[in-house]
Amino acid sequence: MKIKLKKHFVRFNVLVISVVLLLLMLILLLGQRSEVTLSRWLITGVISIVVVYIASNVIAKRAIAPIEESWQKQLDFTSSASHELRTPLAVIKTSLEIVMDNPEESVESQMRWLENIYAETERMSRLTEDLLWLSRSDEHKLKLDKKEFQLNDQVRQVVSQYSLVAKQKKINIKLIDTDVIQINAIESQMKQLLLILLDNAVKYTKENGNVTLSLAENNHSVVILVKDTGIGIPEDELVHVFERFYRVDKARNSEIEGSGLGLAIAKDIVSNHNGTIEIQSKETIGTEIVVTIPK
Incomplete structure (x- = not known):
């Protein structure tokens, strides 16, 4: 399909330009009937068509590149969703x-x-x-109903929610926060973000490990830090962890349930709030994720 689109685009351009050139040539030749002039115009016309073809090919490749990329992402998304x-x-x-x-x-x-x-x-x-x-x-259809609320309360609720799961795995969750942190954000999305970050930390931390969730603020931003002593992520795979359906070393982590969508959603939530999300990790040592969101 992509190749056909490109070919049709090139052929259409060449056809239009060729017709225009031929019409111009015919108009000019009506007043000049010598063979030398005719040959010169024919050569000029052929050269022009070749140049137009090459230029159209280059333009078509550049014009269709974003379409090809978008199409491939859609195919990958559909394939991954079907597989899951x-x-x-x-x-x-x-x-x-x-x-x-x-x-x-x-x-x-x-x-x-x-x-x-x-x-x-x-x-x-x-x-x-x-x-x-x-x-x-x-599709930018998410409702952005921002309001001011205390983020501390939400953090404590999420930690309480995961305390039982952590206890079953003999994982210690440590919460470090301040008294009151007010933030102007989408409350439901912030809760989802916290759930994703804590779920990932607990999920990939082995028995007797530790997970730390800390909350801090400065003059303009709120900083959420989630640190674990889990299995870690290979350095060459860190660049991919926010991609949809991407799971680090699927063979190694096949026993751990997941779809590879959590961090992709987390990144979208942070982007919706004009914030940043960064990840650092070392294999067998653990992972640290830092989220910074404007207040």
Whole structure:
């Protein structure tokens, strides 16, 4: 499709210019009928068409480059989304087939397969919500209802929410914040940002590890820092971590559930607030993410 677009663009340009040149040549030749003049104009016309073709080819390549890039991103996005949905659908289908093949069994005896169905349905629901969020973000349809609120309260709620998960993994969550930090932001998005950052930190930290979430402010900005003692990220992969559906070393982390959309959404949220997000990490040592958002 991309090649056809390019060829059609070039051919259209060449056709239009060629017709214009031929019309001009015919008009000029009506008054001059000598063979020398005719040959000269024919040579000039051929050279002009060649030059126009080359120029059109260059212009077409530059003009279509953004379209090609956008098209490729759309294909990659669709392919990745389909791949992420395929696994839970397969689990749900298999579990349902097992349940349906044993209609005489009680609900209790089939609980294992029903729990699988429930878990994968939840996973698909979260993935669908993330995809919808990104789609609205791309189309600039997200409601920007900023208001002033205390960020400390929200941070404490998120830490409390993850304390049970962390306790089960024997992970210690340490919260460092000040008394009151007021911020003018989209409250729901800030909560989602905090959930993503803390979820990633807990998810990739092994047993007996530590996760630190600190909140600070200066004259113009709020700084959120999330630091963990997790498995870390290879240096050559840090540049990709904010890409959609990107997961660091999928083979190594295959046992860790995730779609690779969390940090992509986090980056979009930070961008919506004209802020910055930076990441530093070392393998086997841990990861540190710093978010700075104007107050």
